[in-house]
Amino acid sequence: MQQAPVQPSRIKRPPSALYRLLGDRIFFAVILLLALSIVALTLGLGYYLYLGGSQTIQKEGFWGFLTGTTWDPALKLEFGIWPYVVGTLITSMAALFLSVPVALAAAIFAAEYAPRWLAGFINYLVDLMAAVPSVVYGIWGIFVLAPFLRQVLYLPVFLWASENAPWLAPYLGNPSGYGMFTAVVVLSSMIIPFTAALSRDVIQLVPAAQREGAYALGATRWEVMQMVILPYARGGIFAGAMLALGRALGETMAVAMVIGNGNILPYTLFGPASTMPAVIALELKEAVEDLHYSAIIGVGFYLFLIAFIVNAVASYLLHKLKVGEQRA
Amino acid sequence: MRSLQARYARDRLILLVVVIGTILAALPLALVLGYALVNGFSSLNWDFFTKGPKPPGELGGGMAPAIVGTLVITGTGLLIAMPFGIGAGILLAEYPDNRLNPTLRPLSDTLNGMPAILKGLLAYVLVVKTQGSFSGLSGALAMAFIMVPIIAKTTESVLKLVPWHIREAGLALGLPRWRVILSLVLPAARGGVVTGLLLATARAAGEAAPLIFTAFGNTLLTLDLRQPMDALPLRLYAYAISPYEDWHRQAWAAAVVLLGLIVMTSLLARWFTRGRL
Amino acid sequence: MSEFEASANPQTGHTEILTLDPSLKTRLEARRVTVMYGQKAGVKDVDMPIYTHKVTALIGPSGCGKTTFLRALNRMHDLTPSARVTGEVLLDGVNVYAPGVDPVEVRRKIGMVFQKPNPFPTLSIYGNVVAGLRLVGIRKKSLLDEAVERALTQAALWDEVKDRLHAPSMSLSGGQQQRLCIARALAVEPEVLLMDEPTSALDPISTQSIEDLLTELKNHVTIVIVTHNMQQAGRVSDFTGFFLNGDLVEFGPTNLLFTTPKDKRTEAYITGRFG
Numbered sequence: 001m002q003q004a005p006v007q008p009s010r011i012k013r014p015p016s017a018l019y020r021l022l023g024d025r026i027f028f029a030v031i032l033l034l035a036l037s038i039v040a041l042t043l044g045l046g047y048y049l050y051l052g053g054s055q056t057i058q059k060e061g062f063w064g065f066l067t068g069t070t071w072d073p074a075l076k077l078e079f080g081i082w083p084y085v086v087g088t089l090i091t092s093m094a095a096l097f098l099s100v101p102v103a104l105a106a107a108i109f110a111a112e113y114a115p116r117w118l119a120g121f122i123n124y125l126v127d128l129m130a131a132v133p134s135v136v137y138g139i140w141g142i143f144v145l146a147p148f149l150r151q152v153l154y155l156p157v158f159l160w161a162s163e164n165a166p167w168l169a170p171y172l173g174n175p176s177g178y179g180m181f182t183a184v185v186v187l188s189s190m191i192i193p194f195t196a197a198l199s200r201d202v203i204q205l206v207p208a209a210q211r212e213g214a215y216a217l218g219a220t221r222w223e224v225m226q227m228v229i230l231p232y233a234r235g236g237i238f239a240g241a242m243l244a245l246g247r248a249l250g251e252t253m254a255v256a257m258v259i260g261n262g263n264i265l266p267y268t269l270f271g272p273a274s275t276m277p278a279v280i281a282l283e284l285k286e287a288v289e290d291l292h293y294s295a296i297i298g299v300g301f302y303l304f305l306i307a308f309i310v311n312a313v314a315s316y317l318l319h320k321l322k323v324g325e326q327r328a
Numbered sequence: 329m330r331s332l333q334a335r336y337a338r339d340r341l342i343l344l345v346v347v348i349g350t351i352l353a354a355l356p357l358a359l360v361l362g363y364a365l366v367n368g369f370s371s372l373n374w375d376f377f378t379k380g381p382k383p384p385g386e387l388g389g390g391m392a393p394a395i396v397g398t399l400v401i402t403g404t405g406l407l408i409a410m411p412f413g414i415g416a417g418i419l420l421a422e423y424p425d426n427r428l429n430p431t432l433r434p435l436s437d438t439l440n441g442m443p444a445i446l447k448g449l450l451a452y453v454l455v456v457k458t459q460g461s462f463s464g465l466s467g468a469l470a471m472a473f474i475m476v477p478i479i480a481k482t483t484e485s486v487l488k489l490v491p492w493h494i495r496e497a498g499l500a501l502g503l504p505r506w507r508v509i510l511s512l513v514l515p516a517a518r519g520g521v522v523t524g525l526l527l528a529t530a531r532a533a534g535e536a537a538p539l540i541f542t543a544f545g546n547t548l549l550t551l552d553l554r555q556p557m558d559a560l561p562l563r564l565y566a567y568a569i570s571p572y573e574d575w576h577r578q579a580w581a582a583a584v585v586l587l588g589l590i591v592m593t594s595l596l597a598r599w600f601t602r603g604r605l
Numbered sequence: 606m607s608e609f610e611a612s613a614n615p616q617t618g619h620t621e622i623l624t625l626d627p628s629l630k631t632r633l634e635a636r637r638v639t640v641m642y643g644q645k646a647g648v649k650d651v652d653m654p655i656y657t658h659k660v661t662a663l664i665g666p667s668g669c670g671k672t673t674f675l676r677a678l679n680r681m682h683d684l685t686p687s688a689r690v691t692g693e694v695l696l697d698g699v700n701v702y703a704p705g706v707d708p709v710e711v712r713r714k715i716g717m718v719f720q721k722p723n724p725f726p727t728l729s730i731y732g733n734v735v736a737g738l739r740l741v742g743i744r745k746k747s748l749l750d751e752a753v754e755r756a757l758t759q760a761a762l763w764d765e766v767k768d769r770l771h772a773p774s775m776s777l778s779g780g781q782q783q784r785l786c787i788a789r790a791l792a793v794e795p796e797v798l799l800m801d802e803p804t805s806a807l808d809p810i811s812t813q814s815i816e817d818l819l820t821e822l823k824n825h826v827t828i829v830i831v832t833h834n835m836q837q838a839g840r841v842s843d844f845t846g847f848f849l850n851g852d853l854v855e856f857g858p859t860n861l862l863f864t865t866p867k868d869k870r871t872e873a874y875i876t877g878r879f880g
Contacts, residue, residue, distance in 0.1 A: 024374060027506030028423070031499075034415025035432055038480060042439045048453045076466045080449060105349020113346060116686075122350065129357045131590045133534025136583045139568045140360045143367075143576065189356030196353060209723040213786070215684060217737035217793060218713030220335050222342040227736060231727035235534035243441060252441020252537035253565060277445045277537065284452070285462075285541040300449045304442070315434040330742025332710060 016159035029171035055300025056291055062192065065298060073283070081276070081302060083263040088275040088303070090267070091180060091255065092248035095107040095187035100241050103192045107199035107237075110316025112225060123200070130193035139184040144179075146258055150177030154270045176260070180273040187248050194244040195237070202236025202321070205227055207273050223227050235321045242314035249307055252277035276303045361587065368584030371577040376585075378568025381547045383564070387574050390586055393549040394563040400551060401464055401559055402545055403534045405471025406525065413476045413528070417483025423510050433484075440477035447473035448538020456542060464550070464557030467543030467554065474535060475528035488518045523597040530593040534586055536561035560586055612825070632657040632827045633678065633694045633715075633797055638692035640673050640682060644872075647673035653846055655797065660819055660828045662842035662859065666874070669860070670851040671831045675799050678829065679715035680708040713737070715797045716790035721780035721806045723773035724789070728809055731770040733785055737793035741790070752792050759825060760788035761818050780811025784818070791826065798822070800830040816841050836877055839863055847871045 050057070056079050057065050068080015110122040154175030161168040173179060208228050214224040217269040230237075259280060260272025276299050287293040341568040376564035382389030416436065420429055448470040452489050455466035490513050498508035514521070536559070539545075544556040544567065613741045626827045633655035640647040648670040655661050655678075663671040673682075680701060682688040715778050734753045735743075745751060753770065757763040762784040766777070772783060783803060790798055804812040819828060819841045832838050838845050839859060846856040847868075855862060855871045866872040 022506075023507070024505050027509070029416045031419045031423075033429070034412045035419040035428065035480075037412045038416050038432060038436050038439060038476060039428075041450075041476065042435050042442075045439070045442065045450050048450055049446065050452050050459075052449070089520065101351050102353045105346045106353035109350040111345045113343060122354070125354055125357060128591070128594060130719040131332060131358070131530055131534070132360060133536070133561055133586050133590070133596060135534070135536045135568070136364060136586060137356075137360060137563045139564065139579055139583055140363055142568055143580075144359070144363050155859075179803075189360075189776065193355050207723070209719055209721060210725065211443055212681065212717075212719060213725065216681065216712055216717035216719075217740065217789065218709050218711075219740055220339040220709055222339045223335070223740050225342075225741070228725055231725070231799070232726075238530070246441040252443065252445045257565070257569065277443055280449065280538050281540050285450075285544065292424070295454065297449060297861075300446050304446055306440060307442050307446070311438040312434070315437045318437075319434065330740075334711075335740070344730060 004155070018242070046301070046308070049301035049304050053296075053301045055294035056298045057294075057314040058300070061289070064294075066302060069265055071279075071295075073289065073295070075286070077145050077289060077291050077293070079296075079298075081299050083265050083267075084274055084276040084279050084299060084301065085306075086265065087180070087263075087267065088167075088249055088277070088306075089275040091183050091187055091273070091275060092245055094184045095191060095248050095293025096241060096245050098184065098188035099192045099244065100195055102188075103195035103240075103244070104193070104199055104237065105195045107203060108225065111200050111203040112221065112229070118170065123197075126193045126196050126200070130197065132190075134190070134251060134261055135257075137186055137190050138254035141182060141254055141258040146177035146182045149182055152173060154181075156226060158270070171268055174270075175270045178258055178260040179269075179271045180224055180259060180267055183255045183273070183275075185252050185256055187251055190251060190254060191244040191248050193246050195240040198240030198243060199233065199237045202233040204241075205236070206232045224246040235317055239314045239317035242310055242317065246307055246314065247309060247311045250277055250303065253279050256281050276300075331507045334394070338426050338445065338603060340413065364580060364583045364587055367577070367580035368582075371581035373582060376578065376581055380549060382571070383573075389584075390580075391560065391563055391578065392580070394547060394560045395557040395585070396549055396551070397546070398533055398560040399541065399560040400468045400553070401539070401557060402471055402529055403467035404553065404561070405475055405532055406529050408468060408472035409475035409479055409528065410525065412472075413524075414483050415486045416480035417454075417487060417524075418509060418514075420484040421487035422505075422513065438480065443537075444470075444474055444535045445537040447542070448542055451538065451542050454468025460516070461554075462542060462544035462556040464543050464553040464555060465529075467539045467557060468553065470538035470542050471532040474532045474538070478528040479524050482527060483517075483521055486514060486520025486524065489520065490516045521599045524599040526593045526600070530590050530597075533589060533593075534561055536565045540565075555557065570603060607862040613716050619823075629659075631655070631656040632697065633677070634693075634695040635674070636693040636695065638674065638677050638690065640670075640677050640692060641689045641691075642685075643687050646851050647688075647850075648677065649851045653719045653853060653856055655827060655829055656822050656844065657827050659843040660823050660830060660841050661844045661846065662838035663829065663831045663846050663848060664833070664874075665848035665854075666837050667833065671848045672801055673851075673852075674848065675801055675829060675831050677764075678797070678799055679712050679717055681712075681717065683708050713741075713793055714795055715799060716793065717791055717797035717799045718735050718783070718786050720800065720802045722779060722786050724777070725783050726773070726775050727867060729771045730766050730774050730777070730785060733774050733789050734792050736789060739843040740839075743794075750849050756792035757785075759791050759822060760784045761814060761821070762788055778811070781809065782813060783807060783815060787815075787818070787822075792824075795826060797827045797829065800828065802833060805833065812837075835863075847874060849874070 060068055060079055065079065065081060066085065067082050067084045070078045070080050071083060072078045106122065108118045114122060154177060158172055158175040161172055208230045210232060211224055214228045219227060220270050256278035259274060259278060261274045261278060262272030263274045280296055280299055284296045286297055375388060377390060377395065378392050380391035380393050387525060419426060420433060451466045451470035455469055456462055494512055494516060495508050498512045538561050539562050543559055545562045546556045547560045550557060564579045564582040567575035631654045635651050635653045638651045639649055653673055663675060665671050675688050676682055678694055681871060690702065696714060723735060723793050728736065731753055734756050735749045738752055739747060755762060757766065762781060766779060777785060804815050816837065821829060842859045844860045845859040847854045849870055853866045855866060862871065863875055865877060
């Protein structure tokens with residue numbers, strides 16, 4: 001019996017090596033260009049903000065513009081951004097100090113103490129909290145928080161001080177409800193999720209062998225936290241705090257809505273203040289003078305510098321953390 | 329020596345502190361959501377979604393231009409940001425030895441941490457200043473600046489979750505690398521990539537600060553990206569700082585709608601990643 | 606000539622030890638210990654005596670339940686929500702699972718060394734050794750210094766590190782790290798030391814040094830060691846328990862178990878027919 005000859009394959013031959021190599025090259029080039037947009041965007045952000053602000057920065061000088069305390073777009077056309085820098089730094093730092101302990105507690109509770117379902121729920125809340133828009137916190141700040149704080153805190157303290165400690169009054173300021181302290185409370189509420197989420201993640205990354213090692217020595221739950229988990233996770237917690245600080249520095253709407261927007265130094269505890277993002281948001285679209293317009297963009301440039309440093313530190317800490325993980 | 333009772337007492341004290349801290353951390357969210365629902369829901373009505381703003385002092389009217397504007401501006405922003413973000417994510421995840429990556433990753437994180445208002449300023453300098461007018465497009469561009477690093481980050485992390493052997497299987501079949509990435513890896517990570525897009529959109533959609541001097545706001549409904557355009561957060565802000573009671577009511581309603589959008593996106597994002605990645 | 610004699614109990618099927626040496630005392634005793642992971646049993650109904658100042662080895666193929674059993678002895682399963690332990694573990698006659706007995710106290714008396722060295726990376730060598738002592742509030746430097754020298758000497762690490770006690774613990778080699786972990790466990794002066802495959806992550810030379818250490822250590826502390834390496838069990842232990850599929854198949858003096866196993870499965874395992 002004769003065997004049928006094997007039919008030659010009719011499947012097309014694979015595309016030529018030239019096509020494949022060229023395809024890979026073209027694809028890579030496209031991907032690279034798209035990715036370079038991020039580099040361009042970051043550098044461009046700094047460059048264009050400097051360019052936009054250069055007119056005023058040159059007129060006032062790099063340091064003069066930063067440390068000048070008069071911001072007068074109406075009469076003298078004199079621009080110093082120190083009041084805004086101080087306002088930004090004070091509110092952000094104060095918010096950070098208020099929020100970190102609370103955020104850390106939430107992270108520890110979710111990662112170590114809570115049963116699984118509750119931990120999942122808390123994690124969802126934390127994510128949701130980070131997603132709530134700034135203006136929503138702002139409207140709550142205007143209509144709920146500010147009147148509330150005025151009633152239960154500012155007025156009683158103010159009245160008490162005016163009777164018993166008159167020397168305190170200049171530090172307290174106008175207890176209208178719209179001012180620095182209200183802004184700090186709103187800000188700290190807003191940045192809780194950033195510290196909490198990252199702290200929770202690094203706490204969960206602590207290897208089981210470390211926990212067990214501590215438990216096997218006869219440690220209680222808190223002692224395990226204190227001896228092993230928190231020291232192991234401290235880099236990540238610090239990075240989380242830096243990220244939160246970065247958020248706080250740039251937070252605009254909620255702050256602008258409750259801080260009272262006064263730029264007269266020295267600031268008082270309850271009285272109006274202002275921040276760099278707030279002055280940009282409030283004045284840019286009304287700027288008519290070139291110098292004023294340039295000064296506002298210049299504020300943006302300095303905000304860029306501050307935010308860049310804070311974020312670079314956070315990013316460096318996280319990077320170090322990842323390298324450490326690979327080594328361990 | 330420290331007695332065991334004393335150590336347990338401390339353990340319980342710390343637990344108490346931690347629980348109180350957790351409650352304090354959740355309190356602002358509960359209050360914000362609670363007040364928005366109580367004040368906002370009663371103000372939601374058909375007019376709110378279908379009518380435009382009335383002149384100051386007149387009762388009634390709605391936020392139709394703002395709702396449409398938010399959809400148009402964030403939608404356009406997403407379309408602009410998508411290729412850049414996904415492309416950067418692919419470079420970071422699929423070409424791990426690339427020399428650009430050690431610079432690109434921290435730069436992308438830094439860009440992500442940059443205040444949104446600065447991204448608005450950039451859009452203002454690049455578009456509004458050169459064109460000489462506020463426009464929806466400049467607002468969309470600011471939104472895109474916000475979204476790109478978020479999309480890049482999530483795309484990178486979900487692509488890295490795709491097992492390496494899937495790529496090896498494709499390469500072993502003689503597929504070129506770009507086909508492996510486009511036909512095997514990306515589809516395998518589709519749910520995660522979509523989630524990243526949703527998260528980026530949700531983040532950008534709630535921003536008002538970069539829109540103040542780009543999209544600017546508009547009381548008339550428009551779909552023309554060259555015109556000033558309204559947006560929900562923008563209108564919320566304008567109404568919240570106004571002196572009119574009726575506008576305050578509508579601002580709360582806008583807050584509820586914004587929150588609804590955010591919750592919906594986050595639920596949708598969960599649905600896309602259910603059971604996977 | 607053995608000082609023990611083993612025979613099978615016809616009722617339980619388990620091997621019973623007839624003590625010929627009257628000085629032999631039971632430090633730890635497992636009675637009908639069962640560990641459930643959800644619906645699945647990791648270890649079923651295990652009875653086993655652990656003798657004072659002897660080394661007891663637990664052997665068997667992977668997944669046989671030897672580590673699960675070991676972790677039941679110092680209540681480490683309390684940390685796994687899905688695991689449930691029944692039966693009794695008597696430490697000097699007191700059930701460690703009895704209500705009112707505190708797991709923290711139990712773990713203090715029954716120390717543990719793990720498969721992979723797990724020194725606390727943020728603490729120095731010194732800090733690691735005194736970690737357990739600081740927990741109970743011992744602050745006096747002279748006491749701590751003494752304890753460090755004693756524990757490190759017992760763990761045969763003192764000579765290598767005495768000049769750099771405050772160096773980071775991660776600067777040690779793998780074998781040194783494991784001996785540091787042993788010193789850390791010894792510093793709180795436990796009555797029993799549980800070792801879960803302590804040499805599986807180490808090179809042969811480090812393994813050798815830890816095995817040498819065990820014969821020295823058993824004069825101070827009762828040792829239970831899980832090992833997947835039969836030769837190691839033969840070299841270091843006085844008693845051996847063979848586990849298979851969650852059952853304790855056979856228990857007896859090591860030399861008897863290895864030379865004249867009572868159970869066919871034990872014989873098959875130690876002659877290398879499976880595992």
